[in-house]
Amino acid sequence: MNTYIFTSERLGFRNWTTADSDLLFVLNSNEEVMRFFPSTQTKEQCLDFILRMQHQFQKNYFCYFAVEILESKEFIGFIGLCEQTYEADFNPSVDIGWRILPDFWGKGYATEGAKKVLEYGFTEANLNQIVSVAPLVNFPSISVMKKIGMSKVKTFKHPFLKDFPNLEECVLCLITSEELN
Numbered sequence: 001m002n003t004y005i006f007t008s009e010r011l012g013f014r015n016w017t018t019a020d021s022d023l024l025f026v027l028n029s030n031e032e033v034m035r036f037f038p039s040t041q042t043k044e045q046c047l048d049f050i051l052r053m054q055h056q057f058q059k060n061y062f063c064y065f066a067v068e069i070l071e072s073k074e075f076i077g078f079i080g081l082c083e084q085t086y087e088a089d090f091n092p093s094v095d096i097g098w099r100i101l102p103d104f105w106g107k108g109y110a111t112e113g114a115k116k117v118l119e120y121g122f123t124e125a126n127l128n129q130i131v132s133v134a135p136l137v138n139f140p141s142i143s144v145m146k147k148i149g150m151s152k153v154k155t156f157k158h159p160f161l162k163d164f165p166n167l168e169e170c171v172l173c174l175i176t177s178e179e180l181n
Helices: 018-028 042-058 108-125 139-147
Strands: 011-014 064-069 075-084 091-098 127-136 151-157 169-176
Touching: 011 075, 011 108, 018 042, 018 064, 018 075, 018 091, 018 108, 042 075, 064 108, 075 127, 091 108, 108 127, 108 139, 127 139, 127 151, 139 151
Parallel strands: 091 127
Antiparallel strands: 011 064, 064 075, 075 091, 127 169, 151 169
């Protein structure tokens, strides 16, 4: 089952299976994990996410990958790339994103994984640039964006978050294939 598309020093990145829906539900129903999102997610929403990621992987050979610790095979969350088409002057784009269970915070997994995903996106998926978006209050994600070499482009009001004033103002960061160290 643990067939990895690629690995970093400590992490394995793989496509999703429908059997992952319970693992994803634990992640997406955790209020601490989802504090910078409008709400937690239902099991049905988690299964829909998995199906969308499987489709994106078939189409582009990338998605928000399911991520495991290589040594223990423990699921820690997701880190990967996703097509974005919501209404914004920088879309369509491909963004990098991550969501990790709290037991695995503070260990450098998001940064390690995101660096490997950038490398994969530029070398294997032949992308020219990758963006990342986070609410201005999401300091942990903005910190990871800086650590992986992304630069702030601007702030903007996210159209999906207009009913959530504390989350609506977001930062857009970007990195190009030439900038990747």
